[in-house]
Amino acid sequence: CRISSDGKPAKFQPPPKPVIIDRQKQREERRFLSPEFIPPRGRTDPLKFYIERKDMIQRRKVFNIPEFYVGSVLAVTTADPYANEKANRFVGICIQRGGKGLGATFVLRNVIEGQGVEICYELYSPRVQAIEVLKLEKRLDDNLMYLRDALPEYSTFDVNMKPVSHLDHEEIPVNKLQVRMKPKPWSKRWERPKYNIKGIKFELPEKKMKEAQKWSQPWLEFDMLREYDTSKIEEKIWKEVNEELKK
């Protein structure tokens, strides 16, 4: 029996309840469907997307395409007939993921010996030998093209960097980094609301920011013809893709 500082016996404290973390449920809750599986809005026959998806799943069975987002650091090895070891390795941050279906691409950017280099790779090309995710994270924007006008330190990544481990059930970390830009002129007017960039620390005077808002189109978010609700399509495709990959 414990004796408290008063000298009287202390009140019975029940042991703390065990916290049960259900790993299975947490793992199932996070579903990732690669954006190139979602068909674009148009008048094409859904049979074409079905056939293309079969080919994509077939390629994924043979070659592993990991989950990654815009803002993660990847290392890609491609077959090159003119390189020394016939293979070429490039490390960079993914700034854009474009294209749908088999022609899906992603652009990797890095600054090598002071020169900025961007390479656009095709996800399903047979020349890529391996894709490794060195750092899996998201950024505040879907498109990091503004890194071209940002200070080069934000685009430099060590070519021999070690992969940062990421557990399966954890949520993908969002890097809320605000990037500092080189002095104007930029390749595009990133302060304008059409680009909707949240990841830049604008050091422009208030007057310029207010003038940029003149080009805002506030009616766009209420335009019903531009809405494309992909939730149901995504669920169907996710189920289909998972079933095929398990076989």
Add this chain to the structure above:
Amino acid sequence: MMPIWTKSGKKHAVTLLKVQDCHVLRYISKEESGGKTSKLLVGGKNASPFFKSESAMKIFKEAGVPRKQKVATFNVTDDAIIKPGTPLYAAHFRPGQFVDVTAKTIGKGFQGVMKRWGFKGQPASHGQTKTHRRPGAISTNKAAKVYRGKKMPGKMGNIYRTSFGLKVWRINTKHDIIYVNGSVPGHTNCLVKVRDSKLPTYKDCNKNPPFPTFFADGDEKLPEDLYDKEIFQFTDPSVTYA
């Protein structure tokens, strides 16, 4: 349109064409048609029988086939005649063959001379009065007339055009899809006529094609996908250069 890769790692763009309920409708003999060879009428996609007159439906009734949306004529030699009513499948073509594709181009409506014929027009500034996209001179002084066929503004598109010598890369026998190299005239989901190429370079290209056509109820059992030997199939590992 889809990308396709060869075993050497090169990418080619490919159009998918679906063979949807094709049947042979009628056989027209050489004397009847008055041409050099006999003809076969082939019908495409099924359509509703209620919006056509009885005389137009006669051909479909004789063949015993639902009404087709598009009817095309093919010049055939006498040993390649098929009985009317037989269905035609995508397996009629084989990978490695060369093919001509005919379709109606996308209609652009009434267009000016710069878009329709590619004229250069006039400069935007430096004194031009109301003349920036006009044809300019249409004939010479000595001719004293405008020649027939002079390129002028008018309705553009919505005419039949053919792309010649397109290679067939792959055939899907389950869904009847032909993968044809390059682009094809017409909008998405438009009706298209596919024919063996008549270019002299590809005259001897077809080695042992299914002759006169591929019969589904015959003895031949084809795999679901037929690939050309140059194509990279996704079941193989990634391409390496030795």
